[in-house]
Each structure stands twice: as C-alpha cells, then as structure tokens.
Amino acid sequence: MATEFECCVVVDDDEDILIAARLLLRQLFAEVVTARSPDEALPAIEAKSPDVVLLDANFARGATNAREGLAWLDRLVAHDPEIVVVMITAHAGVQIAVEAMKHGATDFVSKPWSNERLLATARTAATLRRSRRAVATEQARVVAISEPPPGTETPLLGRSPGMARVASLIARAAPTDANVLILGENGTGKELVARELHRQSLRAGKVMLTVDLGALSEDLIDSELFGHVKGAFTDARSDRVGRIQAADGGTLFLDEIGNLPLRLQPKLLTVLEQRQVTPVGANKPVPVDIRVIAATNASPATLRDDRHFRPDLLFRLNTVEIELPPLRDRREDVPELVDHYFALYARRYARPVPRLSDAARAALAAHDWPGNVRALRHAIERAVILAGDAPLEPQDFPLGPVAAPPVAPAPPPDDFNLDRVEKRLCEEALRKHRYNISLAAAELGLSRAALYRRMEKHGL
Template sequence: MKRGPKFSRCIVVDDDPDILLSARLLLRELFEEVATFTSPDEAMAAMDVALPDVILLDANFGRGATNAAEGFHWLAEFLKHDPQAVVVMITAHGGVQIAVEAMKRGATDFVSKPWSNERLLATVRTAAALRSSREEAVTERRRAAAVTTPTAGGETPLLGKSPLIARVFSLIDRAAPTEANVLILGENGTGKELVARELHRRSRRTDGVLVSVDLGAVAENLFESELFGHVKGAFTDARGDRIGRLQAADGGTLFLDEVGNLPLHLQPKLLTALEQRQVIPVGANKPVPIDVRVIAATNLPPDRLADESLFRQDLLFRLNTVEIELPPLRERREDILLLVDHFVALYAKKYGKPVRELPGDVAAALQAYDWPGNVRALRHAAERAVILAGEDRFTVEDFSLSRGTAPKPSAPPSPSPGDDLNLDRAERHMVESALKKHSYNISLAAAELGLTRASLYRRMDKHGL
C-alpha cells in the first residue's frame, strides 16, 4: 500500500521499557524519528533541541500510582513549554475518568493499555495532522502581523505627464508582469515606494502581500531577527516565535527600501537568503523556503552603488535585473502644478476646507521652486497651505517656500550659517549639508551629525528634505 509522507518527530514517555519498544517499532512508519524516554525530564530537555509533532505521555509513573497526578503535572509542563504541543495520554485499561480529565486539562486524545495497534496509529496520525494544521494557522497569523501597513500617502497614485515620468510608466508596464527583481533609484521623496506598489499591483503576485522593510531604520543588531525571524529563546527578549519579513512575503513581493544604507557586513546575509531562496530564523536549525519577488530602492546614485567599499556588486546584480530611475521634481517641472492640484484637493477634502484659487504668481513660484525634498516636500507644503491659507486664495507664503531655494532675485543675500542664530534654520542647514556631502547616504550623514538613522529621518521629514 502506498503511504503518504512521514511526519517529523514523535516523543514517547513511559516508565515501561516494553511499552517504549512497542511504540517505537509501531510508530516508525508514521515518523522520521521516534524518541523514547522513561523520564519526563529527559523528554522536556529533548524538546529544546526540536519540537515534536506528537507527545505520547503515560498517565502514571510511580509504582502503584493510579490517580494520574504525575501525568497531569507533566501534561501541564509540556503545554507550558510549547503551547501548541499535541499530547496523547496513555492510560491504564478502563481509565476513562482519567482520560476525560486529561482532555479537560489540554490533552488532545488518549489511548488505553493494552492498546490496539490500529487504534494507536489512527489516534497518533490524527494528532500529528492537528499539530500541522495548528502550525499553519499560527504561521498565517504571524505572517499577517508581520506585514506592514502602507505608509502615509501610499494611497496617492503616481502622477505626471512629463517625458521623464512617461519613461518610468513605460518601464513599470514592461517590468510589472514579469518575475524580474527591480531596483528603483532616486532622491528622497521622488516616489520610490509608489513605484514599488504599482509594480506589485500589476504583477502576477497582486493577490499576495507586499511587505515593506525600511533597511535604513533597522538596527544592525536586529537585522537578522527582523528579516529572517527568530524562535522562542533565541536571545534574551525572544519570548515567542516571530516570523521574519522575508517569510511574511512568501508568495508575494518584498520591498527593500533604502537598501543602499544596509551596512556592508550585513549584505552577504541578505544575498545568501535571496540566492538560496530560504531563511533560517535566529536560533533555529532548519531552513524555511521562501518564494518572493524582490523590489529594492535606494537614494544612492549609480556611481556610489558601483563602489565596492559601500555595496557588494554580487548583491547589486541580484537586485537590479531591471533598473528604474525616478527623476527629481526639479527635472520635471511640468508635473509640479498637476501634483499641487492633486494634493490641494486631497487635503481640502480631508480638513473640510474650501476650494481656493491658485493665482498665477503663486503657480509660477511653485513651478520655479527646486523642491529639494521632491514630491514628499511638495505634499507637505500643500497640506500646510490648505490649513493656513485665507478664505479666498493661496499666497506664496502659505506654501512656506522661503525655507527652501525658490529664486528671489531682489532679496538681499542671506546671512551665513554662522551668523544665523535661528535654531530651526540652522538645523535644516546642517542636515541638508550633511546629506549633500554624503550623496544622501543616510547612514553616513547620520554618523556625521551624531544622530541615529531614525532621528535623521525625523528631521528630514520635519524640514521637508
């Protein structure tokens, strides 16, 4: 008779060596490994090595004991050690009351001594299948918990009519239906995540999840746990199993944002996972297969990506099967007013504000502005303008362009940074200078400023950079 695939592991705990031998010989047709123990302590220690699919636990260990007190104690201990444990109690012939009480305390089923081989096989097979279904349900819950929600503005479509953005749309059209990995290049705020979401939406994986990971914001000591997951007890704060982002994206798309900020010594770990299409959670010894399409993004310019001291070229080749470069807003000025109209309408509806006129001089100033923070900065400026503007029309001041680099031909020269004692402007200047100095590499700029990457991101958002 053709048999299905075997389950992984069964643990049998009984003080009778003959019972253990019979169980091992019978159950080996169901399990790859049948581990037998006369001591529950030894069985508990074995669970630290690998969790079993099923535990067969004797109800009584002491000579002459019949009340199952010791069996109930160890049933509780096994369930405390592994809340998903599937325990089948072994009871004396006719111990129906003990069996019922065992199931009330968390046992999955019971078998009576002397057992029928067919009954034991059927009971244990059903119990192992229950364990498998439980694990699948837990994995799905963890997967759902690991999937990140869209960032603010994720609902905004990618907008534009300029030739440069039209080329981006064309690349998305051609790349999205394929399984090719995509690398998105562009300055901060140009809309790299919007492109990633559009690629996923138009792909064959659209029914799967899109999991986003901001590698610039992941602490180095948490990198492996965040991406690969961990098992309970893998480190001090690992109080339970946690699924990693790569496994959470299984069957869908993984978006690796700010991949250029991943420290050089961590890049091989990511490369290995992508090449082997499997991950090993921290503290585990068994690889987990993954099926993901990778979309990555970085604000590093191509010449910096080509620098072996910053980025491994074998990882770059793995990521950039297709490369999409997003132009900065200053290079597609014909799209600025289209974006302003969109965001003004969006925030007027959100805040219950009236529709206001955009005078010609304001439109001209917005189109002439360089927008160093790109679309993200324009979005923030539109939100402020909708909140602060008067009843009838917008003014240039409503958009706070004086903070940026809008052309002001008749304005007197601005004071040097050393002469300007305004803390807000001084902070903006320092952050902007550090970003430009390091070609918008967040890690290097943050180190220069003495900040964490998360702190630098907050200041960039504050100043629209």
C-alpha cells in the first residue's frame, strides 16, 4: 500500500495505545516506530529524523502535570529545532496542551482519540515537516549558487560625500526591519548595499536570498517568487518552494524590482502586508517572516507612474530609500577602487600588481565611466590579464567616448568577423543608452542575461 510519508515515532507508556497508533498510522507512514519511553525512542529519533513524533505528556505512574513530557519536548526541540512534535494528552489536559504549544509542540491529540482526528493531525504535522525540509534545502541551494566565492567579496568602497551619505543611511536602517529601496544606475553597487544592510541587520545570521527579476522571463517570476504545488500547471510535477518562503527568517533581495509585471505586483503587496505567501495552485497561505530589500535602475519618475508600478507597493518597499551616486559624481573614489581591483585580480590570476603611469591614473579618474563601478572593474581585470612589464598607459584601458554619435556608423565593409562585429554592436548599444542594460538589450534583441554574457565575453 502506497503511503504519503516515511516515518512516524510514537512514544507512550501504554502498550495498547502503541498498538492502536501503529495500526492506524501505517495508512500514512511507511514506518511507524513505537517506544514506551523517550529514552527508548531517542536513538530512533536521532537516526531516522522522523516526519512527526507523537509524544505522551506523562510517563511516571500517577503523574498528571506533564512535567516529564515537557522536559523531553524541550530536549527534542533543542536537538533539532525543525522537529515536529504532537503532544498526546488526557481529556483534562487542555491547559497542558497549551503549555506544550508554548514549548514548541506543533499540535496535540487528546486520549482517547478519534481516528479521523489523529490521522488529520499526523498528516498536517508531517506536511509541515516536509515543508520545513524543503525550505532548508532551497535555502542551502540558493546560498550555494549566489554567495561569492571566498576571497572575492567586494566591500562597499568610497569616502566621497555621496558614499558617506549612503554609509550613514545603511547604519541607521540596517538594524531595523524596515523595507529598503535602493536606487541607482547599473553598475553602481546596489547589491553590495543590500548585502551590507543584511550584514549589519539583526538577521545577519540568517539567509539572504537574491532574485534578479531582470534575468527571469515573466512566465517564471510567479513560480520562482511564490512557489507552486504539484499539478498547479502542466510542468509542475512536484511541490516547489518559492524564494519568498525560502527566505523565511532572513532577507529577500529583489534586484531590478522595476521588472516585476503589473499583474504580480498585488500578490507581492499581499505578502508584505499580511506576512504570508500563497504558492501557485495552493489554497492555504504559508506564514513568512522576511525583510525585503529591493533595487532598481528605473528613474523615480518611472516608479511613480502607475502604468508601470503600483503606488501602494512602492510605499511598502521604500520605507527607507537609498540612492547610489554614479561614479562620475564621485571621482575622488576612483583611485581607491582602482587599487582594490588591481589587487583583487592580481590575486585571482596569480599575476603581479601592474604599475600605473601618472597619465593612466589621471585618465582613469577623469573618465565618466558610463557603466560605473562594473565598467571600471572589467577595465581593470582586462588590464591585469594583458599587462606586461612596463607601466600601464591610458591606451591600455578601454576609455572610449561616453556617448555614441546620433546615428551608429555602418560596419566597415572589409571587416565581417562576427566576434568583432558583435563586440562593436554591444559597445554602441551600451554607450547609446548610457549602459542601461535593459534598454541596450532591448535594442539588440537580447535578454538582459544574454547581454551580460556577451559583455563578459568581450570584456565590456
């Protein structure tokens, strides 16, 4: 007979209770382990990590105060904070049941029980355990692929007045649970600000999950953010925990929030207002405890246009608003950034730190950097890879004009090399739109992710 769950442990000093529970619960569980005392059950609990533990409140003869059951409940929860325990109480034990819930029990069942009530309670409890495991697995998976490798983390650098204001806002907002909206051009370091807000927050020990809404197709955003249940749509072959639920207890960073479709904005607003999320195809919402940090390169005028963004959602997201200045407005920070990235890429590629001529330092500081810190970083990485023994000069860096001519020049008729043509077209589109990735990608007929790949390929 097919069962829904793997293992259940029942702990009770009455052999008749154990036999009745085993016969009934094998409808739900592939294995039902019974024990007459917590000491006897503990090895099985530790070895099997059961879906649910049914724990009697009293074991000593004549005991009615549930002291022993509550003590064991505390011990089990301390050993495994995600464990799901259902307390078994006598008819007169409602007060004890309430106390058990305070100690971490998920639910309680009174003796003698109704078979339907016990099955329903066990199924709900085991489903909760499965959900907790899925959340933990999703958190671990997302953290593994989103965390920068050790030694490559980039701090938030800069001592200019603009960056001093940013640091001050971070220091004041981070310890609160207020939602934060980060504004700024592409490449200014919005994700670094988000990570610093999380690092200085009371949730620093919890997970921070990032969702790049600009890299997801509109069809995938719903399932990626909110999750789905099996059968919700054609390809939903199993339950999927969404990023919102996976970030429970921690921070959710929504990058490129301006790309969130209007049809999904009310759903995100509901999450922020009610602190619960309903997966696609589900009927019951799941409570969540998250702090939301959002970022966008969209202009304030675009965000306040209700044809693109709901005003009520904007008010929920921008409790605190942090605007990052472009690099051209904080040129005094360029030398520190240059030295940092030279050291970083020299370590990465096992090269000596190149020397810079005075003319090159002056040219780097004077350049407008339309791609901001990201463009500077790519320029430094390229220079480290190609550097020789001589000091680097301005021509060793891609410091072309800031803006493209009104009409893009036609390709040279004698150069049909696809790589060079692709690189030039990407450069021209980026310059024309002042390194706005979304606009440049749209003009080239590419997705944002595809344009990012070509930028990496050509060192742009």
